[in-house]
Amino acid sequence: MTGEQAVALATAYFDSGEFRRILARRIALATESQRHEDDAAILLYLEQEIMPPLRALGFELQLFDNPEATNRPFLIAVRIEDPSLPTLLSYGHGDVVFGDDENWRPGLSPWELSEEGDRWYGRGSADNKGQHSINLAALEQVFQARGGKLGFNCKLIFEMGEEISSPGLAAICQQHRELLQADLFIASDGPRLNATQLTLFLGSRGCINFRLSIHARDNAYHSGNWGGLLSNPGTQLANAITSLVNQHGQLQVAALKPAPLDDNLRSILRELSVGGQTGDPEIDENWGEAGLTPSERLYGWNTLEVLAYQTGNPARPMNAIPGNATAVCQLRFVVGTDWQNLVSHIQQHLQLHGFGNVEVEWLHGSPATRLNPQDPLVPWALEILQQTSGKKPALLPNLGGSLPNDVFADTLGLPTLWIPHSYPACGQHGVNEHMLKSIAREGLQIMTRLF
């Protein structure tokens, strides 16, 4: 059977309504990982929804307790067809964020798939049940088209705690490195660049949150009696921050900047436009790194943001010099940044600029990843996406946001390809989450062709 014929079969399957029926059943399980009220649904999701179809495809299945979170198990599925064939690893998460039932539009429920035009509403429809359901359905289509074979070896890992920052995922992958060994990684999560543009991304930026604080003294003192005599930590911290990031939002800490963008990356980023979709905010002029385009700033550079800032009590200001000031800041960064030494880089920079009294505290951080865009797998995947859809796919070297991709890229050492089946306005993590039927259908076609 040719690739086109397999895609035609997959399309007929989608149009039969069977995919929708299965997705509706999966959405109906309230697999919220952020609370423990419905832990039974978490295990049921794996046992009733994921394991039976994989067993039917001849996968060997193993459930593992989560070493870092109770009732957030992992499923690892392995199907070795022939050790000489290449091995694919894929991933999905069956947990969802809070349903937030009360706040959905009247007539919609997070636990019931409702169809309106091109939209399938339901919690997890986009993040991530809809997306991994497409990939599982594509595996089934290939298995049928090839007469009970996939044509490659396949491994899958499912987690049930992605929405609580993937506890245990790194540990499980470290512990079962052998079991998860593969040649490449392909999975689907997050949004496409926009609803109509197929997207391939190769990793994600990293992210560190850190706290800056000045503790000058235990009490606030009357500004009329002590102003000009006592240092003001609010004023000092504001100035300290402007030494780190200037009035145009440009990072000033040389040791935390990435290497200049190379020509290859620039030519990839030149193809991408950012924003401009309905609901997107207006992009500010004169903001961000000078000499870079918006897409270069978002996907190829590092930004330092002030997330929160407090001195005194803004709700009830007193006529006094506050004793303390604190800010939570964030660095989003691309591969190649010396992020693990952020605290000492910030401390040295502040010291040099006369702010040695600022305390710097690491809160949490995750690494950046990016498969080299010149890896031969990249044009291979792009060509299949284009052939199948007849449209030019967008290539993102990495997401602007973050994903636990370091586990696959670094711990397991795999080339990572992400093909999202959602779009930015899908309502993921908010109310009225939905999947676009048109994207699901196209997603099933391209994944069938790719597999």
Ligand SMILES: [Zn+2]
């Ligand atoms: Zn999510």
